Amino acid sequence: MQLGMIGLGRMGNNMAQRLMKHGHECVVHDTRAESMTELERQGAKGTTSLEEFVSMLARPRAVWLMLPAAVVDQVLAKLVPLLDTDDIVIDGGNSYYHDDIRRGGELKSHGIHYVDVGTSGGIFGLERGYCLMIGGEKAVVEHLSPVFAGLAPGKGNVPVTASRPEKTGSTADQGYLHCGPHGAGHFVKMVHNGIEYGLMAAYSEGLNILRNADIGLRPHEADAETTPLQHPEHYQYNFDLPEIAEVWRRGSVISSWLLDLTADALYEDPALASYEGHVSDSGEGRWTVMAAIDEAVPTPVLSAALQERFSSRGNAEFANKILSAMRSEFGGHAEKKPRG
Amino acid sequence: MQLGMIGLGRMGNNMAQRLMKHGHECVVHDTRAESMTELERQGAKGTTSLEEFVSMLARPRAVWLMLPAAVVDQVLAKLVPLLDTDDIVIDGGNSYYHDDIRRGGELKSHGIHYVDVGTSGGIFGLERGYCLMIGGEKAVVEHLSPVFAGLAPGKGNVPVTASRPEKTGSTADQGYLHCGPHGAGHFVKMVHNGIEYGLMAAYSEGLNILRNADIGLRPHEADAETTPLQHPEHYQYNFDLPEIAEVWRRGSVISSWLLDLTADALYEDPALASYEGHVSDSGEGRWTVMAAIDEAVPTPVLSAALQERFSSRGNAEFANKILSAMRSEFGGHAEKKPRG
Amino acid sequence: MQLGMIGLGRMGNNMAQRLMKHGHECVVHDTRAESMTELERQGAKGTTSLEEFVSMLARPRAVWLMLPAAVVDQVLAKLVPLLDTDDIVIDGGNSYYHDDIRRGGELKSHGIHYVDVGTSGGIFGLERGYCLMIGGEKAVVEHLSPVFAGLAPGKGNVPVTASRPEKTGSTADQGYLHCGPHGAGHFVKMVHNGIEYGLMAAYSEGLNILRNADIGLRPHEADAETTPLQHPEHYQYNFDLPEIAEVWRRGSVISSWLLDLTADALYEDPALASYEGHVSDSGEGRWTVMAAIDEAVPTPVLSAALQERFSSRGNAEFANKILSAMRSEFGGHAEKKPRG
């Protein structure tokens, strides 16, 4: 099947490569010709103008946008006038699902179909395949199924889910799924990322406990500002974190792909000295918590995971200063320096 | 290698079976002869008295306890007088690591070696193998390595961790690991379970958001006690949770063994109508948070996951009544009934 | 000064009374004449039509809306066409500050001034006075200062803040404050309520710990699903909660008006048997957390307090069922019934 791809960053580039490996034809667009050289070598048709790009696609056209969420609307403003009735625009980036709902309506008024695709898999997706969560009209999504099947991992060697009916008519076990109408794909991807934050935080907190299990071996201050460690004999362990992450990968309840990655990172740099620990968040975690608030669904874990990231960037500083100021006011407590 | 096993509940029973399948000799003990019939059929030697049990083990004896944490000390009180110098007692249950430290010292004074083993894998361990986290003296742990190797999953088809040095001298990639001195095994297992609580909560909260994404389709009360849903058009989704869990199993960042189980449970009973949602906690999650507090390590996610379980059992009820009482006092707010 | 008041629920009614007691003239409006009888007895001029209401106000008119947030825009749609240039509309209810920003602009295009006032004090405000947080144009706010001074508590017997400069030009020490442009009043009130949720939760959780300090006196189940209480001797207390709340009111660090109310509620009904513990939230707590997320400010306490309310209404139920289902899958754990 033929697909047009706009946005040739790492993700878009890898996805075009994967599609061509699966026999699909890719027309790609970038204003900088040099960014398309490698893709062209692999068989893609490169185009430096949007007009040329559109002209090379057979109708009904399928145009996949793999762009930063902030520029999607700008590109659509230029692209849509060049398209024809029944063409399809797919947003495979990290758009907010509110925008999908709006865009789905706007494009429909031009006779154009809109599909939102939440894409998970990161830089491993080229080899491993991408998990695709899809929102849009049923017939349109089905029309695109060859593209989705090419990008997705397929059944692979993942064990069959015992209780799953053999005939569901669904493609979930191939790694892509039509989740619902406009916005459904990015909604599910948003929650996926919210969960991701929670999983990551769980491993991180647990490993931090293991790392500090030697606290009874360290000198401990004894003053009115420091809580004494009551049983230093319980904290005399020097744990080997990479090995512990590795052993958990086999047979434990907490084995996962994120744990695989964590073990790899810990072997590479056991003290993680190359990191500062200022953790970004790229939107989906925030939107997940906001959706939960709208729904009045409690999310203590997902919220805490999000807020840890805010704290990691120093954003609790003023609140902490207020705590110190209060303690100084009522108790005359002077601040202490943190432990090394 | 010969191993004595005391405690033939589901876990102990399965472990004895797995050991015999791997060619080990098992002497088992239970006061009820009938509970050993099947194991004897598979080759185990059953004993109904502790004396007989001990007498059938070659010195230095290796005795594995697979008992509820609360009865370990009682069994030790009877067992230890029957043992000889250099015999080994292994606690493979869910003991608190404080108890391991104490017991390690007590048994040493009798010339007996103590090994604590945190065991993960649940009812799948019989086939899948058990992840073993081990604490104790180095030479003793090495002596027992055939037993650990038999219980553990082995390398299996888990991908090799890229950054892991080829020669580490460690057994982590076979699913068992000597983590440190007495208590180290159960400490690592305790944190493993703490992480498990966090992971479980992350999936649960996320799926709950998806389930309530239809809130804009439901009738909504409009009174001063109810926050109006500002954008019902954003919550019009009827998501198919089993299919979403299934699609996440392939290629996504959040794929894991717990997700595999969740997909299975959701296909079996999509509304989970067979559950009440009163979630037990069996100790390790509490101890994890207490250890974190001793270490002054922040664990917002692990704590929240633990506390959600307390709440699920109704233990927040009095606190909630106080909130209602305060609201009634200052605002004359009458309570509303919860939504169906 | 003359003020028009629309919305004669408990809050609006009380505020009109307080204003008249302070010598202000009130024109009030309600479509049901009977709801104004008592206010008219106290001197208010009642009007059943908006036209009559507007006609009885001297220009520039000052119209105070004390309405549910959901109906403000509807009333404005009818009211604004009746007003003249330089008239003032004050929204003293619980509007979302986003709406204030929008309305401020809309009314300005009609030459009408808009003022948003966050009002705290609840049913005690009639006697105690209302804490007023005000947003709008400086000159307009100053023009209304007699009204604000009448509603606010004044300096009263609250101790002077030692570090406060004697001459600030501010009215904060009289209980009302111009906080900034449109929306500033409701923004500050929103955060006030967010803090209120946190304070309430802190007292509630603490009192719940005290209430359960008798857990060592209760029978305790001993099975693999229940964590044993390791030291029942530490939990043998039957605390008298009303007396404890009362003693904290004098000299303690946690004395507050909310504690005063809590003590009162506990004396009235120590077991709080008249409450169910289903706690509503009326919007500001949600908006506070959403604003914090937009600002990337960590709010673990305020978020937790909000989510406890969601949980109190049963909204965690499906998430909890997932936890039970997972436990059943990997460990064969059957659910237990919660403690009575």
Added chain:
Amino acid sequence: MQLGMIGLGRMGNNMAQRLMKHGHECVVHDTRAESMTELERQGAKGTTSLEEFVSMLARPRAVWLMLPAAVVDQVLAKLVPLLDTDDIVIDGGNSYYHDDIRRGGELKSHGIHYVDVGTSGGIFGLERGYCLMIGGEKAVVEHLSPVFAGLAPGKGNVPVTASRPEKTGSTADQGYLHCGPHGAGHFVKMVHNGIEYGLMAAYSEGLNILRNADIGLRPHEADAETTPLQHPEHYQYNFDLPEIAEVWRRGSVISSWLLDLTADALYEDPALASYEGHVSDSGEGRWTVMAAIDEAVPTPVLSAALQERFSSRGNAEFANKILSAMRSEFGGHAEKKPRG
């Protein structure tokens, strides 16, 4: 009444002064004579040896310890052999209630009575009086009531709690209360401090939201690592925090003594530039959360408040580095520097 006081730090010193102002006789002990000069000037009898101290007290002696929790047992080891049957030892410091239970039993075996007193009020207590939470035998506590009445604030000008029965026989409305047997005083004080952490955090988080309400006025980065601020027009406020804290002190739902102190601190140094924001915790907050865990009582707010303090001291750093390492592994995300 005569009281012996050991431990003349700020708290003990102030308490002795307050007792003498109320007509009580104080025998004080310190090994450094110079630390007693001022108290002697005010009428205390200073003693530099424990023997002298004990000899100057009339039987049954009442000895009040105002010492760091860590040294109480050492002092008791020296003091108890000098005491006689029916003498009373009062621990007014911040002991863990577990220690009270143990000490109560130990001293009883010597015929000596033990009383634990949780003392709140900080450096303001000298003038304002101390809130006293008392554990011990009923008759002994009643015997000491003149001392408690002298230290406590008395009824003062705190409003009467409307629902409180006129005749309760309790002293709660005078600011001191016999809460129960050994440990009850420090248990209630422990929970008091746990609540204090929660209240402090609620104000701090809320004020931090207000402080960052200007985020829409600041330059904002636009890259894939930074969540765009969707509505900068909603965050254009420069709030005056001291004035806002001040206005909340009158008539608002969140007025409290802690807010009084916060307003004072903010007027003194609005940017709190003299603080680093490394917040100590002195034990009670930890013990509160641990007690809640033992009781299976959910405390999301109190736990979060405790953990914010841990984070403020940099203790989340390793966990945050793991998050960055994971993000680098799966997404190739490079870390960003935190905002200024």
